[in-house]
Amino acid sequence: MTRSDLLDVVYRFYPQGVQKIMRSCVPPGEPVYEDTEEHRRLVEAANRGRAEYPTWEAMIHRLGDRYGLQNESLSLVAGGSEPACSARIWLTEETALSFHVSLLGPYYGIHLPGIPEEEPVAREVAREIEATYPGYRPIPPELGNEVVPDVDMDGLMMGEATFYMCLFSHKWTWVDP
Template identity: 30%
Template sequence: MSELTEQDLVQLVRHFYPAGSFEPADSSTQEAPSYTRTPEHQRWLGAWKRAMEWPRWDSLLQELDLTLDGVGDVTQPYMAACRRCSKSIRRPPENGAQPLTRMVAAVSVLAPLYVSYCVTQSAPPRGGSAGQNLSFEPPQEVESQANTLRRSIERVLGYRPFPLPLSNIRVPDVFVPHLGGEPATLLTALFDAPLDNLP
C-alpha cells in the first residue's frame, strides 16, 4: 500500500462527507436531516456497515485479549468514523490520587489508517473532578504494551499509522455530523473529536 498524501486524505474526506452546511440531527423531530440523503453520507453508511461485519476486527480483539489481557471493544457505532479498542491500566497511587491510563487504538472505517494514544485520568482522593490528559506518546510504563497494540493492528489489519503532522489540516466546506458544526480536520473527520470521549 502506497503512502496516502495530504491531498489523498482530503479527497477521501470529501468522498464521505457532503459539501456545504447542514442542520445537525434534531432528536425532537422525526424528520431525517437533509445531509442523510446525500451520496457522500450513503457511502459513509456503507463504510460503517462493512466495518460492523469485519472479521479481521474480531481477530484483532481476540489476539489483543490474549497478548495484552483485557482489551475491550469501545466502539460507538455510527457516532464517529472509527472503531476503537482500549485497555485500562491502574497505576500505583500518586499523592493520594489513583491514576488510570487507557491505551486506545482508533481504526478509521474510511481509510486504512489508525491512531493510537493514551488517556490518563487522575481521580482526586476525596471527590472533586478528575483531570484527564490525552497523549499520542504513551507513558514509559505502558510503552511496551502500546507497541504490542500497534504491531498487532499493522499485522492483523494491514493498517498504517495516521500521519500525525497532518492532524490539524483543515478540510473546508465539508459537513461532518459528529463534529456538530465545528470545522473538520483530517484527524477529526477520519476518526473522532474529542478522541478522549470514551465509554
C-alpha cells in the first residue's frame, strides 16, 4: 500500500478541488459537488454498504457480546453516504477506541486512544475484522494521517481531510489519542 494507491482510491470517490457547496450558493447551471461522478460513486458505495450491513451487524454483535460497544453506522443505515462502517468500544467509562471498515476499498482502521487497556482489545478487533472481511488491511498511521490536499469533506475545509477521514469518515476524529 502506497500513498499513490490511496490517492487513487480517494480521488475515485471525492472530486479534486471541488468545494462541497449547496446548489443555492452557486450561479444557476454551475455544477456542484453532488453533480460529480465521484460523488455518485460514493453514494453507490454507501448503497452497497447498506446492502451488506448484515455482515457488519453480525461482527459488531460478536464484539458487543464481549465489550461495551457503540455502533456509529446508523447514519449509513438511515441513508447517509458514509464511506465506512464505524463503531467504538469503551475501554473505560470515558475512553474508547474506534474501528472502521471502509466501503471504498479493502481497508480498515483502529483508532487507539493511547491507554494500556487498548492493546488486547485492538488485537481482538483486528482479528475479527480480518476474519469477517478477508483481504482487508489496516492503513499504516504514517499514510492514514497524511492530509489529502485537494479534497473537501463535510465540516472540513479543503486541505484538512486525511486519508483516514476520506476512507473512514470524519468519525475517525471522534477518538483523541
